[in-house]
Amino acid sequence: MTAPTPSQTVGPFYGYALPFPGGGDVAPAGHPDTITVHGYVYDGAGQPIPDSLLEFWQAGPDGSTAGAPGSLRRDPVTGAVLGRNGVDFTGFGRVPTDADGHYALRTLPPGTPGYLSVCVFARGLLHHLFTRIYLPESAEDQLLASLEPRRRATLIARPERDRVYRFDIRVQGGPEEETVFLDFG
Numbered sequence: 001m002t003a004p005t006p007s008q009t010v011g012p013f014y015g016y017a018l019p020f021p022g023g024g025d026v027a028p029a030g031h032p033d034t035i036t037v038h039g040y041v042y043d044g045a046g047q048p049i050p051d052s053l054l055e056f057w058q059a060g061p062d063g064s065t066a067g068a069p070g071s072l073r074r075d076p077v078t079g080a081v082l083g084r085n086g087v088d089f090t091g092f093g094r095v096p097t098d099a100d101g102h103y104a105l106r107t108l109p110p111g112t113p114g115y116l117s118v119c120v121f122a123r124g125l126l127h128h129l130f131t132r133i134y135l136p137e138s139a140e141d142q143l144l145a146s147l148e149p150r151r152r153a154t155l156i157a158r159p160e161r162d163r164v165y166r167f168d169i170r171v172q173g174g175p176e177e178e179t180v181f182l183d184f185g
Helices: 149-155
Strands: 035-042 053-058 072-074 081-084 092-096 102-107 115-121 129-134 158-161 164-166
Touching: 053 102, 092 102, 129 149
Parallel strands: 035 164
Antiparallel strands: 035 102, 053 092, 053 115, 072 081, 115 129, 158 164
């Protein structure tokens, strides 16, 4: 009998190789328009998930989806990822949750389309989940219009203070409404 593969077990095995330094710093360092989106990932019982990983993709403020390929720096000897160069807007981020299930992303407000795409990897999920984060000021599109208000609210980040938004992800229903997830199958 062979050992199970990662998709046949609860894992998470991705936490060893996928996160990289500065994975949540999508905006160039010191950019005046930087916003922070943060929150928690919760399971069906309402408990934080401390070992999940979130990937983010988004359009730049001008609507461009090109990003800045090649912005990761590597150690010339070992090839290990040292982090981003801190200068370019990449449109991509990868953030693990901490021991309390919290994550934080520093980015620029997305242009059209006005949302951040999110891919959720977490314990107990054999296949990742896809969702979106809409900022309140850009929360209008065909997907949102198709949802009843209660479900729509699970996709809209809440402003906490100037340039800081809270967006919690609930992978199952429970004490709160489950986040709307998208099916690209």
